[in-house]
Amino acid sequence: MRGTLDQIAAGDVANQYREPRFAELDAQIDGEGAERQREPNVRRKPKRRHSPRLPAAVRKEISQCARQLQQHRKLFTADAKLKDRASRFLRSLLPPKRKRGRPGIDSVTKAIRLRRRFKGQYPGEKPELIWKRIYPETIPN
Numbered sequence: 001m002r003g004t005l006d007q008i009a010a011g012d013v014a015n016q017y018r019e020p021r022f023a024e025l026d027a028q029i030d031g032e033g034a035e036r037q038r039e040p041n042v043r044r045k046p047k048r049r050h051s052p053r054l055p056a057a058v059r060k061e062i063s064q065c066a067r068q069l070q071q072h073r074k075l076f077t078a079d080a081k082l083k084d085r086a087s088r089f090l091r092s093l094l095p096p097k098r099k100r101g102r103p104g105i106d107s108v109t110k111a112i113r114l115r116r117r118f119k120g121q122y123p124g125e126k127p128e129l130i131w132k133r134i135y136p137e138t139i140p141n
Contacts, residue, residue, distance in 0.1 A: 115134055
């Protein structure tokens with residue numbers, strides 16, 4: 001009787017009573033398992049990298065803000081994309097602010113500031129005269 005229990009545990013008896021048409025599938029499954037054990041370089045999913053946790057004070061502020069937004073639950077359930085728009089808006093309000101467009105040219109920026117200043121100092125003067133004052137200060141040589 002003991003030998004019979006060992007056979008059941010090993011799965012031999014169960015395989016005896018299976019239909020012969022499954023024998024080929026069983027052999028394929030056994031072969032694939034053996035190949036996987038032999039291959040040391042099996043591709044696995046890379047482990048996820050966890051970003052550093054938020055500081056406790058920041059987490060507390062964000063959760064308070066989220067609790068206040070619970071008042072508008074109906075709006076969020078009515079519009080599936082409202083949560084995404086709200087998070088993008090919040091992100092736009094956080095520092096650092098991104099400057100749009102190409103970086104300015106220093107001489108042009110200086111000329112614009114001088115033009116504003118000279119227009120205030122000399123309100124009745126023609127634009128040509130104002131630019132004649134700006135040129136020597138902004139254009140080298």
